[in-house]
Amino acid sequence: MDLRTAVVGLLVAAASLQAQAPARQALVDDLVTANHILANEGVVDGYGHVSVRNPANASRYFLARAGAPALVTAADIVEYDLDSNPASSVGNNTAAGYMERFIHGEIYKARPDVTAVVHCHCLDVIPFAATNTPLKPMYHMGYFIGEGVPVFDIRAAAGMTDMLVSTPALGQSLARVLGRRSAALMRGHGAVVVADSLHVVVAKAYYLNVNARMQLQAMQLHGDGVVGLSPEEAKKAAQTYERSWDAWKSRLPR
Amino acid sequence: MDLRTAVVGLLVAAASLQAQAPARQALVDDLVTANHILANEGVVDGYGHVSVRNPANASRYFLARAGAPALVTAADIVEYDLDSNPASSVGNNTAAGYMERFIHGEIYKARPDVTAVVHCHCLDVIPFAATNTPLKPMYHMGYFIGEGVPVFDIRAAAGMTDMLVSTPALGQSLARVLGRRSAALMRGHGAVVVADSLHVVVAKAYYLNVNARMQLQAMQLHGDGVVGLSPEEAKKAAQTYERSWDAWKSRLPR
């Protein structure tokens, strides 16, 4: 390769990076908004996290460094490779990462179709995991529950633990239980939710919880006589949830 | 018709339109407020809609173009004919309409007494639809529940669907199930509520949900021993809800 070719190649690469910069910034901003919405709507409290795959490089994902979702800013976003090691950094690369970031990395590895992941301690689903009560899709906003929502029990993978999915092996176990589905409950812990966009994953996490609350109410009325969506209805009722995102964004403080 | 007659006719028509304009604007403003109240009080989230019949032309109704109720402005309101085609427009006539606007148009056709319609995914009524548990009027604010609240099951009308009332035929089926009543539940979806004014329809949608929550609590105390209003009491206890509107309006953000 002569100098000229090398220089041209360098210029092309630089131009490509520059062209990607605005898209990257927009995605990071959307990820910050996703953090704030999840906190403001009570899907996460001080704990829980949301990530998005880098659309320009499918083997990278963006996730905030360890911190409360309500307080995340663009400077907190780190880019990880799929082994969940920091790759390049938007802000401070040396900041501590979430101990459970392997949830994200291992699911992105196992599921090329997944673009965004939420891990939450959604309060209304934990009683379902604690009693092995299958979730049912109660209305079209919870359509994806029709795929089934398996329960990940960390004991089956690793015996007695601190309940955290804090190693690649545990992330792989969780990804296996999740399979091709949109969500899995985690016994004594919470849930993981995936989707093909950041807006949709936020909404699925929100409605997973809402749907659980309604199902509990329905079971109190008539335990074994609850009729939600049929499997076929659930498939047909897929949502973009774009109006939810608009409404939630408009409700953020400041 | 001579020129003089034509000109006079034109002037009369223009004056009439001009006279209607403030009333029309006031109604549009009230419809915007209704959208915001329903969102702020949690009757709708990013989804759901509210319409009002044009008092100057009973074969037209006003409804926002597709969007989250919390964000609706006067510029978003469209005037529809009863086949739910855009008629004239307040704002941008070409904007996409709600896919389920046939709920509104077909009910206005079938019910000349109805002036306003709400469609919501009210969370507390969905468990009642999922278990076919009849709603009872628990207090005077839920008096209209004494008429009975039927359940519309879209399967009976159209088999396996995406759950949406997105055609004139489905709107007609829903209107038939609603009959002469104030409200109908929609299995796996939500509810539709009608009234003879915008203020009353907002309140009926709100109290339908509140009443369901109280009924579930009462059934937890004493399943088959719940005594709400008798049919005669329910008829006598009709409300204007005007103070609710005042209170809710004063709570809107900004």
Place this chain on the structure above:
Amino acid sequence: MDLRTAVVGLLVAAASLQAQAPARQALVDDLVTANHILANEGVVDGYGHVSVRNPANASRYFLARAGAPALVTAADIVEYDLDSNPASSVGNNTAAGYMERFIHGEIYKARPDVTAVVHCHCLDVIPFAATNTPLKPMYHMGYFIGEGVPVFDIRAAAGMTDMLVSTPALGQSLARVLGRRSAALMRGHGAVVVADSLHVVVAKAYYLNVNARMQLQAMQLHGDGVVGLSPEEAKKAAQTYERSWDAWKSRLPR
């Protein structure tokens, strides 16, 4: 009576009125605050009302004219005699009064010890009235529930009605059911709560509702094994609730 005596008498009366004016204004301001607290804490919504007896004249009480509690101002307060006719007025004497103001007047007649009255549609007590489930004092903040909380059924007094206590006779029936107690439920309607001060009546209405919610939860855990306060504990645990008032006042909007 000579002129001198008359003039002196007039001056004395005027001085007395002037001396009372600041106290009266302070009481009216407190009554406005009570309205706002009850609305802000969800004890009342657009409906419900609170009154206070005139400490300078035991046969008069203050109550807002008909309107949503959240919006009451000092100018809305009217002074009523115990037959619930407007006596003198702080603001606009000709404004429509609450149709159910007889709840207040007839209780003040029957209960010289009562200084303040709340009528609310407290949502958590209505299921108890609907199922004739006796309320129990679950903790010291609900100590007064140890006196027993009877249920007023308007059918027993007047057959089929619009559920409203809108006549002196109905107010007397309600006062009879209330007896010497702090609170009575009203079937299909709500509750009435009384106390010897405005601050205490607001707190009793609030904690009546909170206590009902906790009792329902306890009964879901162990229906007939719920142990709250014993009668003697309930008597000893009387509260002033003054810190509640401070906290609620500090939370009011603006």
Place this chain on the structure above:
Amino acid sequence: MDLRTAVVGLLVAAASLQAQAPARQALVDDLVTANHILANEGVVDGYGHVSVRNPANASRYFLARAGAPALVTAADIVEYDLDSNPASSVGNNTAAGYMERFIHGEIYKARPDVTAVVHCHCLDVIPFAATNTPLKPMYHMGYFIGEGVPVFDIRAAAGMTDMLVSTPALGQSLARVLGRRSAALMRGHGAVVVADSLHVVVAKAYYLNVNARMQLQAMQLHGDGVVGLSPEEAKKAAQTYERSWDAWKSRLPR
């Protein structure tokens, strides 16, 4: 002791006090924040209190004078000895103390490992105390519930009372029931929670209540089949809750 020695000793003591002053002020500020967080997150209402042991003197603790937690300022903080007598004062030493401050003093005496104490009327735990239903750790955030949460019944210690832990003897009884654990329920009253830091005690009080709510829901799904954390998992899942504190602090009004 000659004058020189006395003066040097005085100067050393003054320097030491001065060195402690910033740490003391920071702790007082953190205690004020703890009061506000507990109120803002609904763990306490107008009643309840939180204290912290003086790190510079283990036989002293800081607690606000009697008042609603939401309104506490640094000037309200009093330093108590372990008999709960005012020792020195940050603000106004003569202000009335909480009648139940013996809860704090007697626990600090009995538990050298305890650095902070919360007493609350947490609404979701009272039904568990009223029915003697053992609390279980439902998820890792409630890990400390795995130690067991005993119920203090004031009748066993003192017969018929006003329910208040208002004497040293009652404080000692409560401390005995608490034992080595993180929390004890108080029948007909609320709970006491302890920890080795102010941030952790606030979080334990919060999650004690959240965990109770989830356990009730799980028991409604499947009464005797609720599986939370195993004892070993609970031990391993200990939390610092530091992100919760960050998130709650950022949500405080103003």
